[in-house]
Amino acid sequence: MKKVVFCGLVLVLMIGSGKSQDSLIDRVQMVFGPGGNASRATGGFGEIVTPEPIVEPTSAPQILTTDSGQQCTCVPYYLCDPTTNTTIKDGRFDGFGQIDIRFDPRSCQDVLDVCCLGEKQREEPIMPSPPTTNSQPNRPRGCGIRNVGGLDFTLVGSTNEAGFGEFPWTVALIRIRDDACLCGGSLIHPSVILTGNHCVRLIPPNEIKVRAGEWDTQTTKERLPFQERTVSQIISHPSYNIKTLANNVALLVVTSPFQIMDHISPICLPPQNYLSTSDSCYATGWGKDIFGKAGKYSVIMKRVKLPMVPNQKCEAALQNTRLGSKFFLDPTFVCAGGIPGIDTCTGDGGAPLVCPVGPPGANTYVQTGIVSWGIGCHANHPAVYSHVSLFRNWIDGHMNRLNFGTSSYTAQ
Secondary structure (H helix, E strand, O other): OOOOOOEOOOEEOOOOOOOOOOOHHHHHHHHHOHHHOHHHOOOOOOOOOOOOOOOOOOOOOOEEEOOOOOEEEEEEHHHEOOOOOOEOOOOOEOOOOEEEOOOOOOOOOOOOEEEEOHHHEOOOOOOOOOOOOOOOOOOOOOOOEOOOOOOOOEEEOOOOEOOOOOOOOEEEEEEOOOOEEEEEEEEEEOOEEEEOHHHHOOOOHHHEEEEEOOOEOOOOOOOOOOEEEEEEEEEEOOOOOOOOOOOOOEEEEEOOOOOOEOOEOOOEOOOOOOOOOOOOEEEEEOOEOOOOOOOOEOOEOEEEEEOEEOHHHHHHHHHOOOOOOOOOOOOOEEEEEOEOOEOOOOOOOOOEEEEEEOOOOOOEEEEEEEEEEEOOOOOOOEEEEEEHHHHHHHHHHHHHHOOOOOHHHOOO
C-alpha cells in the first residue's frame, strides 16, 4: 500500500486583530509565522489534524460469504468479471459497475476491492475497450476533457468525491523527504505543472515530486497507476507580492514528461484576460472538509462545484469580514463560491479551479483560477483564486522559451 499523504497549503486566513486595513503579510504571518519560515510551510496554518484510524487493506485474501451463502474473495475490481456485461451505445464495454465507498465492516476492507466468486476471478486485468475515432466520432479531443463520473466505475455513497480520473489534470505536489503533500496543481503540458507560488517559493525544486493520476491516497489498487516525477525547475512570477499575494502563480518543470493516459491529461488555459461567469465551475483536491481540529483530510479526491463571483461583489463580501471596510481585492485575483457549506479548504492550495467552455455536453474545461486564500471554510463569503487568464502571455513566453510550445493547453 502506498504511504498516505495529505495535501496542505491554502492560505486560510485566521484573522483576529482589530486592524481594518493593513497588508495581507500580517495575516499571512499569522498563518506561516514570522518571515514565512519554510520549515512551517505545510503545517503553520493551524494545528495538524491526525485523521481517524483507517482499516488497512488486506494483505492476504479476504474471504466473505454472500447473502446467498456463497463464498467470495476480495480482489481488485479489475480482476473480477463484472456482473453487468453490458455495453453503451458506441459499442464500448461499460466498465465495472458500481463501487460503494461507504465503509461496511461486512464488506471488503479496501474501497477498490470487490468480493468476487471463484468463476469470475481473473489473473490478468480486464481492460475496457478504449474509445476510437470510429466508435465515438464526436468525442472531444485535446486538453481540458473531463471524464464525467470517472473512469471504470461509478461511485455509490459519494457526496462530493470525484470519480477516478474524472479531472485528469489535477496533481499533488509532494515533499520528497517525508511524503508530505504540499499543495495541489494542474498539468498543462506533459512536463509542466501550474500551481500557486506560495506553495513552492521556499522549497528547492529537487525536494518536490509531482504525482499525477492519483485518486485514493490510501491504496494503489486503481487499474491505472499514478505517475511521479521530480521537479527540476521552479519558475516564479517575478511580480509575486508576499504582502498582498498578488501574482500568485508558478510553473514547475519536471525531469521527464508524464505519459498522457485516460487518467492523466492537461487542462486548457483560457486566452489572455478571459473572464468566466459560469456557475458550474469545479475545484478539486484533497483538502480538509472543515477548517481546524475537527476537519479531516480527504483520502479520495474531492470535487466542489462553485459559481464565479464578480470581483466587486467579492470585495464587498470580504469587506464585511474581519478584513474590514478598507480591504482592496487585488485585480490579479478572481473569486468563486460564497455558498455556506460549500467551499475549498485547507489543503487545496495551488489546486485548479476550472470552468466549462464550448457547447453543453462537450465536457471541456479551462482553468480559471488557482486556489490561493480565503477566510475560514464553508462560510458565506467567496474564496480567492489567482486569475489564470491574466498570466496567459507570461506562461506562453516561458513555454516557448523552453521549446514546449502552447498547443498542449490551447483548446482545439
